[in-house]
Structures are given as C-alpha cells and as structure tokens.
Amino acid sequence: MSTSKFGDYGGQYVPEALMPAIEELTDAYERYVLNNEDGFIDEFRQRMRDFGGRPTPLQYAEQLSARYDTDVYLKREDLLHGGAHKLNNALGQVLLAKYMGKERIIAETGAGQHGTATAMAAAHLDMPCVIYMGETDIARQRPNVFRIRINGAEVNPVTTGRGTLKEAISETMRDWATTVENTHYVIGSVVGPAPFPSMVRDFQALISEEAREQIQEQAGTLPDAVLACAGGGSNTMGTFHHFVDDSAVDLYAVEAGGSSLSVDEEAGVAPNSASLSTGEEGVLHGARTKVLQDTDGQIMESHSVSAGLDYAGVGPELAHLVDSGRVDPVNVDDDVALEAFHRLSQDEGVIPALETAHAFGYLEEHHDELGDTVVVNVSGRGDKDLETVIEETMERDLSIAPDMSIFREVGGGAL
Amino acid sequence: MSLEASFADEPAFVPYLAAGDPDYESSLAYVEALARGGADAIELGLPFSEPIAEGSTIQEAIVRALEAGMTVDRYFEFVADLDVDVPLVCMTYYNLIYQYGDEQGPRPFVRKAAEVGLSGFVVPDLPAEEAGPLRDACDEFGLDLVFIVAPTTEGERLERMREQVSGYVYVQARLGTTGARDEVSDYTERSLARIEDWDVPKAVGFGIKSGDHAERIVSAGADGIIVGSALVDIVAEGHENDDATEEVAQRLEDKARELKQGALRGAGDRPRVE
Structure with a gap:
C-alpha cells in the first residue's frame, strides 16, 4: 500500500x-x-x-514585473485547448x-x-x-x-x-x-x-516539466518562488511537481479565503475553501486529507467567489507537502481575488479565471517577500467567469474595475 | 448481546433505519416498531453528510435526520434511549468514527459505542485494507465489525475480509448503491457460493423490499436479510403526508413482520443438509 x-x-x-x-x-x-x-x-x-496545443508558453509579464520590481513569468495554461489546465x-x-x-x-x-x-x-x-x-x-x-x-x-x-x-x-x-x-x-x-x-498529478505535471525548462532557458536560473491557486489542487500539484526537489524554490498554494476564514458550526458552513490553511485531518471522498469539517466530522459547505476552488477537501499529497513544510499554504479573500482579476486583465491583457486570480492576488499582497524571479501558473482563462465578475464587481466599490455604469444602464438587474 | 447469536435458530431479519429520521422522537418509535415486528438485529444509521454508498432513498433520510439536529452525541443518547432487546449495529462512515473524542483514531468512538450498548459496526467506506485500527478497537471493547462483500469481491480481497469480519457478513446482492428494487439480483447465489465455507452468518442486503423477495433470498442460502430502503420509504412517505407517528410505526411493524415471515418461509423451502 x-x-x-x-x-x-x-x-x-x-x-x-x-x-x-x-x-x-x-x-x-x-x-x-x-x-x-x-x-x-x-x-x-x-x-x-x-489536440491540446502543448507546450504552453512561459511568458515574461512586463507590466507586473515593473510594478513589483520582480521578474514575473506567466505559465500560460489558459492557452491550452479548452482554456484551462x-x-x-x-x-x-x-x-x-x-x-x-x-x-x-x-x-x-x-x-x-x-x-x-x-x-x-x-x-x-x-x-x-x-x-x-x-x-x-x-x-x-x-x-x-x-x-x-x-x-x-x-x-x-x-x-x-x-x-x-x-x-x-x-x-x-x-x-x-x-x-x-x-x-x-x-x-x-x-x-x-x-x-x-x-x-x-502525473498528467498535470506536464506544466512544471515545461515550466522548469522554460524558466531556466529564459531567466537562466530557477525561480525563487512558484505560485498556483489551490482548490482540489490539480493545477497546484502539476505546477509544483518538478520543483518539489528544488529546495531553494518556494512553493505557494494560494487558497480561496472566501468572505471569511471562520466557520459557522451551527449552519455547517465555512465561508471559504481554505482546506490547507484551516482544515483538519479527516476522510473525504476516498482519501485521508485536510478537510473543512465540524467537530463531529460532518463535512462543511465551502464557499468561494470562484466555483472551481469551492471544495471542502484538498489533494492528500498537498496536505502532506504542507505538513512537511515544503509547500506554504496561503490564501486571499474574494475581494483581493476580484481586484487581481481586473489588474491582470488590464495590465497584461490576460483575462484569468477567478481561480487563477487568487494566485495574482497573493502576488500583489506579498510580492516583496517572494524573491527576484517568480513563476505564476495561469491555470485558466476567465471567459467562463464574466457573468460572475460583472455581478460581483457591481456589488463592490473597486477602484481598479472599469466603469460599470454601462451595465446598470443597459443590463439592469437582468445580468 | 452477540450479533452472531441473532442468526442462530432461524433466518435473521436485520432492518436499517437512519437514527433521527425524520426527528428524534418519531425515530425512536420507528426503531422500536421494527423490533416488535420481528427484527433480530437492527442496523442503526448514524447520518454522515457525504454518504457515497447510499442511493437516493437513504441519502434523503440522512439529510432529514441531519436537518432535524442529529449529531454524534445525540446518536449515542438515542441508542441509550431505545427500548429494544435486540443487538444494534452502528452503520456510518469512517470520518465520524475517526474524528470522535480527543484521541486520534477510532478508539474513543468504539469505547463510547460499547458504553451505550452498541454491538458492532458496518462502515461502507472502510475497506479491509484500511480497517486495522477499527478492528483493533473493536477487539479491545468486544464489538463486532461487519464487512460488505460486493459482487466484485474476489480472491485476496475476500481473504483479507474473512480474516477481519465478525458478527455477520453483509452480502451485497448487486452492484451500485442501496435502494429497493423489484427483481432479485443475479449476484446473490454466486456471492453466497464464494463465501460458502465462512464461519460467520451471511446476511444479504441491497434491494430487498417484500416478504416474497425475502423468501427467495433465504431459500437461495442466506442466513439473514438486511432491508433498508423499503423501510425508509415508509418513513419518508409518512413524513411527506404528515401522518401520525403511531400510524407510521404500525406500518413499519407490519412491513417488518411481512419480511420476517418471508425469511422464515424461505428457510422452510430450503433443502436441509444435516
């Protein structure tokens, strides 16, 4: 076994x-x-x-690199056939x-x-x-x-x-x-x-197999940090796998902090999907792993603005890599992810999936702690999320968002 | 109370209900009605939020019980409150057993189960490969651990189960999840043949819904029958129609009697090998 x-x-x-x-x-x-x-x-x-269009590019992100004074590279899984990893x-x-x-x-x-x-x-x-x-x-x-x-x-x-x-x-x-x-x-x-x-993980590891070669070709060095969003963790493990043995490369799994990291035991709801950051060991869907659960062991309803991160469990290998200190579990909330969605769209011309946007939210908040060269996995493109983004942006006062009044005038509540 | 003894003299009728469905008090009355109707042992479900082995009937029962406030502590109270004199088997999923108490692993749960008078466990998401710690705890506190033999279980896996099973073996009559079906599955006889020489009693479940059906299963060689969804259906219907608890309990008792009588007829049909 x-x-x-x-x-x-x-x-x-x-x-x-x-x-x-x-x-x-x-x-x-x-x-x-x-x-x-x-x-x-x-x-x-x-x-x-x-059929798939591999290899996907590793792209130097000029605007973000200038903004953070850090070399930022984007692993463009959004360009894979279907628009995601x-x-x-x-x-x-x-x-x-x-x-x-x-x-x-x-x-x-x-x-x-x-x-x-x-x-x-x-x-x-x-x-x-x-x-x-x-x-x-x-x-x-x-x-x-x-x-x-x-x-x-x-x-x-x-x-x-x-x-x-x-x-x-x-x-x-x-x-x-x-x-x-x-x-x-x-x-x-x-x-x-x-x-x-x-x-x-082995199928998804194509991502890090390519990225590890590409970054050495382009930057002449391994990165200081690799960032990927984490729900169940498939793009995360795919992006990390070939870097796990490179002990100088820091690996950050960015989870959905949702609206709050606290849990409501009574209602059985965790308004986040941060199983690595806040979950407890348990058994869910066939594996022992970190799980969002109440004290009895009933599984919580998770939440995230991004449907793809909305899961109460996480891959067992990621749970293990977190416990052993190899992977840093971090998280950003819905607001930060939404701002990052708009920033990447405006600055780099890449509309990311809301899942992906979490990784860029963490980059925005912690870029000065990540070293000189950073690889971020763009796990998917954001076309699928546009309706959600319009709704969520209209509910908030985001200075970075485009003027939303056109939607209020034309679309009204119908959107 | 010994589980194996429930099968000693005649074919056993082992019903299942989810504890707390649709509410605590009614559920107590329903389980007691099954005992009056002739149950020889009762599988009492402890509701878990992700019941992956259950079909929609039992899944909905679990949702009703959870919404009515069933928790692990309430479940133990429920068992203590029950006025029945047949062995009770806790049927639940491993995470609830694993999380209980302040010590890691299944031991605190099993200790508490022994305290309140449970006789054993059926854990549908715990295959023999992962069952070591629970088996050890059951041995320590004198409880039985029932395993489910599926139509697809063969060879080494069968042996691994045989080494760990006690109380009775739950023979899954067909592939899939729990649920009442009209036809008897093809797999019953074949599955029974594969475990013919096992010492523990063989109880067949999955899809049994009538006395005639029970009769056929027992005449095919089963030592007992396990019935869940057909009974849960009665609870669900009573709940939907807002029927009085006593009425629903009476229906359950009648159904239990029908199933038990069917099982007894099946034993009469069977050629006796002395």
Missing part, C-alpha cells in the same frame, strides 16, 4: 464495490502511465501536442480508459471546466460520456453546461445538498459503484482514492 499514501494522507476509503475497479486502475496506472506500456505515454504526449488530466484519463478497454466515461464537475475538458477528450477519443454537475453550479456556469452538451456528453443535474462540487463527486461515485465493470470515472483533481491523486 506504500504507493497509495503520502505520509499519513491518502489511502483508499471507498465502498467495497469500487475496490476491484480501483485495483484494476492501479494496475493500469503502473503499466501504462508509469511504464509506458504499449506506448501509452508517447500517445498521450503526441495528443497533448496535436484541465485537459491534461481529462485527456490522460480518457485515453487510459480506452487502453483499459472501458466503454463509458463519467465525471463530476464543479465550475464546469473539468466537465468541459472531459467532454472534449471523450469526443476526441470517441467515448460516450456523462457529466454530473450540481444544480447550483449548473445555474452559475451555464455556458460550460452548453459546451459539454455541444461536445455530445450528457449532463446529469445533482440536486442533493447545496448542489455543488462535493455532491457531484458523491453522485459520480454512486454511478461508478453501479457501472464499474464497463465505466471509468475521470476524477477532476488530485483527490479521491489512490491511485487518482498520483495519476492526476
């Missing part, structure tokens, strides 16, 4: 009906992903080039399912980015695909729901609980328990039972 644990974290806490599937997946992971059996990894890399994992897993002889793909999605990426990968590889999505998320991410449908996948609304990511994960696990013999569950982050956390 040693490969399934990260220190005390990880493991396989799943219903018995899923264990054979998990053993089958572990075997496939070791053969195809770790040992490149039948040329799996070669095909994966080829498809990530031709999610395709790395989705394509890897759908391809693996094909190698395993599975006939059907299921996946959960929160913000819709993973659902979108999985639907694209399934269409590309000609596999039937069903996406589970909480009804709250369906309401706030309508364009992504439509993108999933356009790619030919089904969307199953999840109505239990608050109708967000954790309910969607639970529901997808239920489907898998029923259909395990012919179906592969493409989990969307470095969470869940082993081998998912390691496998998803």
